[in-house]
Amino acid sequence: MARLVATLLFVGQAAFVYARDNCFPGTTATLSSPTKRYSLTWEAPKNDDDTHHLFITQPTKRELLAFEREVCIHWAPSERFFAVSDYVGSNVAEVYLYDAEHGFSARNLTDYLPTVQKTKLGKSSHGYVEATGWEKNGLRIHVWGDLLALDAREDFEFRMVCKVTSASIQCH
Numbered sequence: 001m002a003r004l005v006a007t008l009l010f011v012g013q014a015a016f017v018y019a020r021d022n023c024f025p026g027t028t029a030t031l032s033s034p035t036k037r038y039s040l041t042w043e044a045p046k047n048d049d050d051t052h053h054l055f056i057t058q059p060t061k062r063e064l065l066a067f068e069r070e071v072c073i074h075w076a077p078s079e080r081f082f083a084v085s086d087y088v089g090s091n092v093a094e095v096y097l098y099d100a101e102h103g104f105s106a107r108n109l110t111d112y113l114p115t116v117q118k119t120k121l122g123k124s125s126h127g128y129v130e131a132t133g134w135e136k137n138g139l140r141i142h143v144w145g146d147l148l149a150l151d152a153r154e155d156f157e158f159r160m161v162c163k164v165t166s167a168s169i170q171c172h
Contacts, residue, residue: 022074075140084131120145141160143156
């Protein structure tokens with residue numbers, strides 16, 4: 001009975017994870033900014049050799065990112081920025097920050113992490129950076145993974161906020 005309950009809880013959590021309305025592929029193919037000024041659209045691969053595609057419409061349509069697995073988007077309340085968590089593989093996730101006022105240029109948040117987190121990610125066998133939402137002080141991110149040595153494993157996990165302006169990104 002305990003195994004059945006544990007299995008049902010796991011399946012329920014997995015279903016919840018993939019039913020998020022801010023992720024592609026997901027329950028919808030379009031995600032608008034808070035005031036609907038901009039629209040992000042997902043297109044599925046056209047064949048086995050293709051990838052998923054993320055487009056911005058403002059008012060013309062332009063491709064922002066080709067991706068393999070899944071992306072989740074978090075718009076800043078101001079609509080100036082949005083973060084894309086790209087679940088690149090089973091052992092890697094990255095966050096790209098897009099700036100609406102600078103041609104939707106992308107910056108990889110890993111480049112702006114403090115040295116400790118950047119070093120751990122660089123040495124990890126599984127390393128993930130994920131945006132979890134915006135707050136008054138900036139973008140909340142979750143950094144976690146594991147370091148495998150010859151005879152030991154060390155897990156790491158950090159939660160931090162990245163203050164974002166047009167001129168800089170500071171994560172702490």
